[in-house]
Amino acid sequence: MSVEPATVMASQAKQKFQENKEDKISGASGNFKEFDKECTMPVFANRFRFSFKDNLSSYLGSRNPFYTTVDPKTDVVWLFDNTAYQNNFGRWKAEFVAAYFRKDTGKDTSEIVAWISEKVGLAKGDKAEDTIAERVQPLLDSILPAHSVNIDLAGVSTRLGPSTRDGISSDALTFPGTNYSDKQTLTLKAINADATPSSTIFASPTGWAIISDVDDTIKKTLTADPIGILKTTFVEEPEPIKGMPELYKHMTQALDNPAWFYLSASPYNLYPFLHGFRSLYYPPGTMILREASWMNFAGFFANLNQGTQAYKVDRMRKIHEWLPRRKFICIGDSTQTDPESYGEMYRKHPGWIGAIYIRKVKGVAGMDEEHKNDPDRFRKAFKGVPESVWYVFEDPSELYAKVDALTKS
Known part of the structure; x- marks a missing residue:
């Protein structure tokens, strides 16, 4: 089984996608610039509170030798669904993307919940505030750079990561063996980690x-x-x-x-x-x-x-x-x-x-x-x-x- 770095999501922090004409028209007609001036409170600063080692070594990206394996007691991982494809040699491959967070680090959601409630016109104490708190939580928990997670890849323990400075890892992996077919779905789970499972859907070259x-x-x-x-x-x-x-x-x-x-x-x-x-x-x-x-x-x-x-x-x-x-x-x-x-x-x-x-x-x-x-x-x-x-x-x-x-x- 071969492993190589991949970059559908993990490298995007390094890419600067500039506004074009349509972006500017959208921003102007929606009055986004004026709105942005009202929402610059640093409520997400906690997302970037990680150790000195993780901070420094994360600059090495996916080749970081100083990574840490996630701890199921303190860390959580999201495994993203993906699509497997066949390379020129007929082997099945897929890009595996994972996002890493420290559990329950964005505990104080009250400020952002109150701000959103005020903007959308909710009365204080509205039950919808619970929904806001739940949905905003993933934007508040600290990200985890320089971490990895092991998954069960068709019976083979395989490492994903380590994650970049943005708490994301992206790896192109070759599936072991050849017994796969078009439209097949495979559920993948992490090993000794608190992680959401993911699904791989196999897609043949044509269709x-x-x-x-x-x-x-x-x-x-x-x-x-x-x-x-x-x-x-x-x-x-x-x-x-x-x-x-x-x-x-x-x-x-x-x-x-x-x-x-x-x-x-x-x-x-x-x-x-x-x-x-x-x-x-x-x-x-x-x-x-x-x-x-x-x-x-x-x-x-x-x-x-x-x-x-x-x-x-x-x-x-x-x-x-x-x-x-x-x-x-x-x-x-x-x-x-x-x-x-x-x-x-x-x-x-x-x-x-x-x-x-x-x-x-x-x-x-x-x-x-x-x-x-x-x-x-x-x-x-x-x-x-x-x-x-x-x-x-x-x-x-x-x-x-x-x-x-x-x-x-």
Whole structure:
């Protein structure tokens, strides 16, 4: 079994994804800069309180020889679901991402709970404050750099990590043996650690696959409005976009259970929340979230709204490396840079993307609908992309016939 470093999420702290035109329009129309000025309290400083040894050695990244194995009494690990692919030699590989935290270190949630409650208009003592506290907790617990965890990889004890300065490890591992098949699912668990299990879905080199945005594509998030983001992320029960669960179920059946990738600009700290939502409404798949290093809520909003095109194209390049012969469908919405991201990726790898579907979002506070839904915007975004490939829809029912037609082409 071979091990090599991988970088879908772990290296993102070193990458600077600059704002483009669409990011600036989104930020301006949603008045994010003014909102950021009100939310710079350093409530997340505790996330970066770790030992001198871990702090210093973490600069060595995944090659750190001074790492510490997680302690199940004091540490917790999230193992992220992933997709296995075959390399040029036919061996099955996958990228294993894990996030490391010190348990119960972000105990005082009262300040941030009160701030969110005030912003969204909750009365003091509202029962929704318990929901806010629960969801904000993963953003407050201290991250753990320079740590590792062992997993049972198909009967072989295998180390993940050590984690980087951002408390994340990312390792490309080759599965032992060859007895695996397309669409197989394997549950992986940590050894002697308090860790969530993960699922690996095996995807053969050919067939269909889908890259889906999350926020305002399959989940109501109101990304154009900072208050809307607070409500839908920390207060309300997550709500699917009407008609999208049914569409994705139809796609699963029509395309013979394709490989699914959920690509979001949301920070990885929301993984349990978003994974639970996805599990309720949508097909299993790999959820790729953005690594985030910030110490106040201004950074949280910047993470959602800055450099999203460069970030998404960078992640899609990695997926292309894994499955270059699969035919992909890309699904997104008009609130941010999905059209530009998918258009750029199509031009980089002609023929890899078989269809692009963009949901036209309407009626969201803080969204410049006149620009975001302007036909000229879509024509520019999809310059060089055949008109038969991309389609802007309002009702998911518009896509059923288009998906069925793909299976006959």
